[in-house]
Amino acid sequence: MSRPVTPLVAVDLVIEMVDRPGRPILLIERRNPPHGWALPGGFVDVGERLEQAAVREAGEEVSLVVRLKALLGCYSDPARDPRGHTVSAVYVAEARGEPRAADDAAEVQCCLPHRLPPVLAFDHALILADYRHFLATGEPAPLRGVPGA
Amino acid sequence: MSRPVTPLVAVDLVIEMVDRPGRPILLIERRNPPHGWALPGGFVDVGERLEQAAVREAGEEVSLVVRLKALLGCYSDPARDPRGHTVSAVYVAEARGEPRAADDAAEVQCCLPHRLPPVLAFDHALILADYRHFLATGEPAPLRGVPGA
Numbered sequence: 001m002s003r004p005v006t007p008l009v010a011v012d013l014v015i016e017m018v019d020r021p022g023r024p025i026l027l028i029e030r031r032n033p034p035h036g037w038a039l040p041g042g043f044v045d046v047g048e049r050l051e052q053a054a055v056r057e058a059g060e061e062v063s064l065v066v067r068l069k070a071l072l073g074c075y076s077d078p079a080r081d082p083r084g085h086t087v088s089a090v091y092v093a094e095a096r097g098e099p100r101a102a103d104d105a106a107e108v109q110c111c112l113p114h115r116l117p118p119v120l121a122f123d124h125a126l127i128l129a130d131y132r133h134f135l136a137t138g139e140p141a142p143l144r145g146v147p148g149a
Numbered sequence: 150m151s152r153p154v155t156p157l158v159a160v161d162l163v164i165e166m167v168d169r170p171g172r173p174i175l176l177i178e179r180r181n182p183p184h185g186w187a188l189p190g191g192f193v194d195v196g197e198r199l200e201q202a203a204v205r206e207a208g209e210e211v212s213l214v215v216r217l218k219a220l221l222g223c224y225s226d227p228a229r230d231p232r233g234h235t236v237s238a239v240y241v242a243e244a245r246g247e248p249r250a251a252d253d254a255a256e257v258q259c260c261l262p263h264r265l266p267p268v269l270a271f272d273h274a275l276i277l278a279d280y281r282h283f284l285a286t287g288e289p290a291p292l293r294g295v296p297g298a
Contacts, residue, residue: 004192009155009236043153046234049294050225067297071223071289074238076199085195087158087238089223091292140220140289143240145198148216 007076007085011054012041012124014131015066019096022112025131026062026095028105030121034082038121039128041088042104054091062108063100066093072127072134073141080123090127090141092134156225156234160203161190161273163280164215168245171261174280175211175244176269177254183231185270188277190237191253203240211257212249215242221276221283222290229272239276239290241283 015026027037040061044053051068058066069092076087101108111117113132120128130141164175176186189210193202200217207215218241225236250257260266262281269277279290 003233004157005195006158006193007195008153009158044155044225044236046154046156047227049227050223050236051292051295055295068292068295071220071292074199074220074223076193078196078198084152087193087199087236089236089238143200143217143220146200146204146217 007078007087009044009050010041010086010088011044011050011057012039012088012090012127013054013058013066014039014072014090014092014128015058015062015064016092016094017096017099017110018094020110024110024112026099027109027111027117027120028061028101029107031104031106034121036119036121037109037117039090039124040105050089051091054093058093058095060103061101061105063102064095064097066095068093070134071140072131075123075127075141077123077145092131156227156236158193158199159190159235159237160193160199160206161188161237161239161276162203162207162215163188163221163239163241163277164207164211164213165241165243166245166248166259167243169259173259173261175248176258176260176266177210177250178256179270180253180255183270185268186258186266187270188239188273189254199238200240203242207242207244209252210250210254212251213244213246215244217242219283220289221280224272224276224290226272226294241280
């Protein structure tokens, strides 16, 4: 059987800074297209688990060791990434200390979840709306794109 | 930027037959390697959401219209699929009626969740252990492969 072609796989992280008032989350300013503010994250390597990719990307982009708390959801709208169809598994994580932008991140900022920049890259505004619902209810992201889901 | 290489993306389904005593779930006998009993599922097409792929695969393999209830978890152990590294998003779904094997499924059977065949393909025994925990607690699959997750 020939190897099938599927969407690419990425991870993104909502990183809660648990040692700061209001538990702000981290956004990065992307160095590469698409530009803009976004959640830290990136493509998963072959041979690596999603969870390992999430921890690696947090280390690379915001220079923090994170502890993963939960899978918020999977985001798979074919139009969510202008570079091509990419499925992202989004994790909620905790960290402490001083974030420092590196690698694909030009800048990093702490934002309270209800005070976010008006425009975010990809579908990260939708992800963060789901995160606020998760904070309020403990529920993961809703399923989308099919009847009754 | 050259297109990155990532694991492939698939979906699998735990389909609860809600019109039968004990709400049995469906297993299929795979027509193609790796052989054995497994959850219905398959690769995600480019341009299709995960949820749409799950509904499509249920229609193709067990001839049922399913309603997705929840994302059980994402399974991404690089060794979970002998054909190569494949990440699977696993959905819990409900269906009614008469399943009929088709496409990649040679047979289909209804199994009570605590009376499964001793050997299942891929990591589907692990997935179904997580499903039994989900039934008992409502909790999704645990995160794996990183410290403290």
